[in-house]
Amino acid sequence: MTDQIQIPETFPDPGAVAGKRVVITGASRGLGSLLAHAFSRAGASVALVARTEKDLKAVAGALPGPSLVLGGDVTDEDFNEAVADAAVAEWGGVDAWICNAGISPIVAAPRQLAASQWRQVLEVNLTGAFLGARAAARVMANGGRLIFTGSVLGERPRRGLIAYNASKAGLVGMAKGLALDLAPAGITVNVVAPGWFDSPLAQGWKDDPGLAAAITGHTAQRRWGAPEDLAGAYQFLASDASAFITGTVVSVDGGYLLT
Ligand SMILES: NC(=O)c1ccc[n+]([C@@H]2O[C@H](COP(=O)([O-])OP(=O)(O)OC[C@H]3O[C@@H](n4cnc5c(N)ncnc54)[C@H](OP(=O)(O)O)[C@@H]3O)[C@@H](O)[C@H]2O)c1
Incomplete structure (x- = not known):
């Protein structure tokens, strides 16, 4: 018995994602394409997912490393399963799956928000992430990382965005539940909540x-x-250094939630 903590031979490098196989949804523009560049430059293989295949191809063409282009809708259950199958066929598995696709229509007041608009936002932002997470869990045989793009508006809402606010708050609840359910499979589940980024x-x-x-x-x-502020949180959560972090929210917001 020693009173000294046992020091390991090596410590995992925070943010090291070289060789990781990473699915990124919403990768055709905005924050998803930013993440694709960051992961690719760091040596990961990336599968780019969104509906507009020509935009995905343009992103893929500008990446320094290997990529897959998978055009389809994240609200489609079969499409999510097909993404998982394509990644397994190409790479043999998936290490991280970033559910980032999202929409954010601004509607002035609750009475003006049509039920169809409410359903559409929840369908893309929340159900789409669930279907991606479920497909990912099927092929993460040796553990893995699920990362949802939430928002500071999931914690502190803004007017005119009730469906969006609800979808992003829902992602946090879902991540916590999934973190419990998937811990035995060695899968961590976390949310990155950006503040305000140009996109x-x-x-x-x-x-x-x-x-x-x-x-x-x-x-x-x-x-x-x-642009360079965002990807570090995702890379950390996708790296071996974050193995004991699950069911939590990392805000990347310059202190937006403090005031
Ligand atoms: N920008 C910010 O300041 C900010 C802040 C907090 C959180 N976020 C979140 O960050 C994520 C990305 O936002 P962004 O700013 O990059 O938005 P964006 O520029 O509008 O990009 C959205 C991406 O999602 C894809 N997408 C939308 N609906 C889809 C569907 N049904 N199936 C598959 N892909 C779909 C879009 O491609 P297609 O249209 O080709 O399908 C596009 O690649 C969202 O979840 C958003 O809520 C953004």
Whole structure:
């Protein structure tokens, strides 16, 4: 019996993803294409998923490493299973699956939000992530990493976005439940919650001077996220260094939730 903690021979490198096989949904533009570049440059193989195949091909063509292009809709159960099968056929398995595809229509008031719009947002942002997670878990035979792109709006809502707020809060609940259910399989499940980043989805906010000022005013660092700010959290959660982290939310928001 020693009173000294046992020091391991080596420590896993936080963020090392070289050789990892990573599925990224919503990879045709915006934050997903940013993640694709970051993982590819770090030596991962990436499967790019979105509906618009020509945009995926353009992203794939600009990556330094190997990639798969898989066009389809994340709300389609069979498509998610086909993505898992394609990754297994090409790579023999999947190490990380990033459920990032999302939509965010702005609707002025609850009475103006059509039931069909509510369902569509929940269908893409929440059900789509569930179907991806379920397909991923089937092929993560030796453990793996599930990462959902949430949002600071999942914790603190903004007006006009009730479906989006609910979908992102729902992702947190789902991640915690899945983390419990999938722990025996060695699969960790976490949420990255970005603050405000420039992307086609966020364009409406950026273009509105009042909204843009409100966002920077609320963010402790008084700025939007820069492209290089985002991927580190995902790479850490996909790396061997995060094996004991599950069911949690990592906010990448410059302190947006502090004020
Ligand atoms: N930008 C921000 O400041 C910010 C902040 C917090 C959270 N987020 C979250 O980050 C994620 C990415 O957002 P973004 O800003 O990069 O948005 P974006 O530029 O609009 O990109 C959305 C991506 O999702 C794909 N997509 C949408 N519906 C899909 C569907 N049904 N099936 C498959 N793919 C689908 C789109 O491709 P196709 O249209 O070709 O299918 C596209 O690749 C979203 O979950 C969003 O909620 C963004």
